[in-house]
């Protein structure tokens with residue numbers, strides 16, 4: 001595939017050559033377009049050497065046939081990614097402004113796959129006008145590769161750091177792979193943790209970040225599926241307009257949403273880390289210390305969403321669950337699959353460093369009803385999601 005990499009003037013531009021290198025390594029042809037400010041951070045020589053192609057940055061440069069040089073890239077490229085994307089280029093794109101080679105090219109690229117990897121200071125990222133622009137670009141189909149939390153160049157830490165080049169390259173790679181796969185179905189996905197209230201300020205929760213479920217929703221939507229994403233509390237955002245999101249807090253709210261949506265879906269993938277128990281009573285005020293050394297919370301069992309969908313399942317519907325096991329992993333997962341009437345169960349590995357809660361990578365074993373197993377290597381959660389979708393839904 002032919003990929004145009006746009007680079008704007010943020011410190012994360014020092015990582016752009018690595019992204020170009022990864023795309024070239026994955027056998028894509030790459031041409032770079034940089035703004036004048038980007039070239040304060042990274043040199044034309046670096047970008048030309050890693051891409052193996054000439055750099056475009058001059059709005060008025062012309063081709064030999066007297067056509068405008070940078071505009072010719074709109075026909076050349078199969079996809080385009082801007083990494084890093086500053087608040088400035090995001091604002092220009094959302095407002096239809098073209099005042100340099102990159103912004104002008106972007107205006108003409110709107111009918112092809114376009115990816116943005118924003119990078120900026122946290123306050124800038126959270127600025128309402130930047131968020132409005134991002135939401136607008138999402139709504140017209142631009143793929144936003146969300147910035148992550150971490151140490152920022154300005155010395156503070158927070159959300160705003162550009163996603164790592166590996167994640168950006170994976171997202172583009174997955175998109176190309178999924179282009180040839182069409183899932184014409186409505187799929188329910190549950191994601192994230194649940195919070196079970198103790199009183200007005202406290203809850204029982206878990207460390208699930210929701211990343212696996214959100215990656216599944218994105219993978220499905222990229223294949224054309226309509227996705228009903230029911231998620232517990234998480235800061236994650238979705239970027240595909242085919243994902244319809246329902247936010248819930250507790251297991252019982254997730255149960256109500258999932259059981260309502262399931263009958264209109266052809267498949268369901270339940271990746272949420274649902275609390276098995278909740279306090280039997282929620283105080284409507286903040287509980288005070290009562291003077292004694294200890295405290296006992298009485299818990300009652302939550303409904304099992306996956307098992308309930310297993311009893312509701314009709315012919316033609318597929319049900320996929322997750323399992324997190326510490327002992328007798330395969331046998332326990334297999335018995336869970338039978339007990340809950342599933343078609344597949346995805347066994348999460350707790351033994352691998354880099355797999356599980358909070359991290360960006362995972363390694364899973366997919367077990368089918370007839371006992372066949374398929375184990376992925378340690379991959380990004382997005383790549384694991386692609387594997388699950390291909391294995392279980394095609």
Ligand code: CTP
Pocket residue numbers: 190251270271272273274275276302303304305306307320321322323324325
């Ligand atoms: N699950 C669910 N509703 C619950 C509990 C779990 O839908 N109340 C789903 C999870 O989303 C996951 C699967 O069940 O897909 C497995 O969850 P897990 O905690 O591993 O298993 P449990 O069924 O809770 O069994 P156990 O705690 O005995 O291992």
